[in-house]
Each structure stands twice: as structure tokens, then as C-alpha cells.
Amino acid sequence: MSVDVRIDQGRLSRFLRLRGGIVERRLARRTARTADIARGLAPGSMGDYIDWHIESGPDGLQGVITCDHPATRFVLDGTRPHIIRPRRARALRFEVDGRVVYSAIVRHPGTRANPFLQRALRLGR
Template structure:
């Protein structure tokens, strides 16, 4: 005659193991967040380096069995670079006209038609590279 033992883990204990402050799910999301932020800094378009320097990671949030974290670039123009811009008109803010040095000399205008810019989704690509290595599926969010 054999012996049999049943082990039961209640749902509250399981939830604490998975999503508690040092739970497996929280640690995995934190690793994915760190990997995404590192990749984001490497992949950010660079002109002056300011955009690259504004990457931040938020805290880890646990709601039920859902664990979330975010990485963001806080530069005021980050969304326009990431998502692209539509054609728009540029007007001066503090002066009566815009002025710049063109190939034939000084150019002055009251407004300029900007053709828009293509999207450069470096942060999405960073998440796919960084978190993707850890088994996460990354889709565009909002």
C-alpha cells in the first residue's frame, strides 16, 4: 500500500510569491524594464543628447496578478520624434518673424510650412529588443 501526501498552496500565498515586492513576476518585469531603458538610451536619436538623457523608469505596479512598469522619455518633443508629426505651420512665438541663414543669405519669414517628420519609434524597438529577450511580447501601447 502506498502513501500519498497532498500539498496545497492557497491563492494568497501564491499571489505573494508571484507579485510580492520580491516575487518572481516583479523581478522579471524589473529586469525587462531595465533592459528596455538601457536599449532606449542606446537607440534614441541623438542631436544634442538631451532626449537620450531624459529616459526614466517608473515604479513597478501590481494590480491583482498584473504587474506593470513603464519606461518613458520626458523631453517635451519625445512623442513627436517617436510617433512622427503631421505637416504643420511654424510661427514665431516671441518675435514678429522667423529668421535663419540660408545658402543665399539671411531668410526672413512670418511662418514656415513644415512637411512633418517620419516616426522614429526607438523606445518601442528598445522594448522589443530588451524585454523580448526575456520572453515578453511587445505591442505598441498608448
């Protein structure tokens, strides 16, 4: 599952729809800076899945930041408490305080939303 964030350059890019011009270079710098901030704010290895590019949109040029990690939606939106059951085995195996534990089910407490892409957009201005 992929999540896109778009940075619109505003009214100026509607009139100057030039590829390779000063508007595109400025937008590319801003988009790259915002993507770097998002990589730093992303949890775990999720930052490795963040990429960016410039494309032509309906109102001119747009900077697009994409995160292709499979759990991106769960991190951005958070999860409710849920039960985890094994799929291919009879028990789940994990570590708690350095010792191995086996369980037939786990009651996951859920996770709070982490809108790291939204924060990156605010910080990248």
C-alpha cells in the same frame, strides 16, 4: 507630456506578487535593459528624459518606462506638414548651410514617426 510603456511579467507574477523577490529582480533587469536600449534609440537629447521603475499593477508587478520629454508624442507619432510662424518676434531666425536666414513663415515638411520605444520593447525581450 509623458509617455509610459509597461512590461508585464505574465502569469508567474500574478501568483508570485512578491516585492523584493526573484520575480521583481528579473523584471527590474529586463526593464532596465529595455530602458537602456530606448535611450540609445531616442533621437537627440530625448534619451536623457527616459526613466524606469517597478510598480504593482492589477495583474502583478509591472516594469514602467517613462519618457518625459515635451516632444515625445510628436516623435513617436510623427507630424503632418505644417506652417511655423513666430510667436514673440516678427521673423524666425535659423541657419541654412552655415548662413543666418530670417523668414516670416516656414513651411515645415513634417516628420516621419520614430517608434523608438516600440523598437526598444522588441529588442529588450
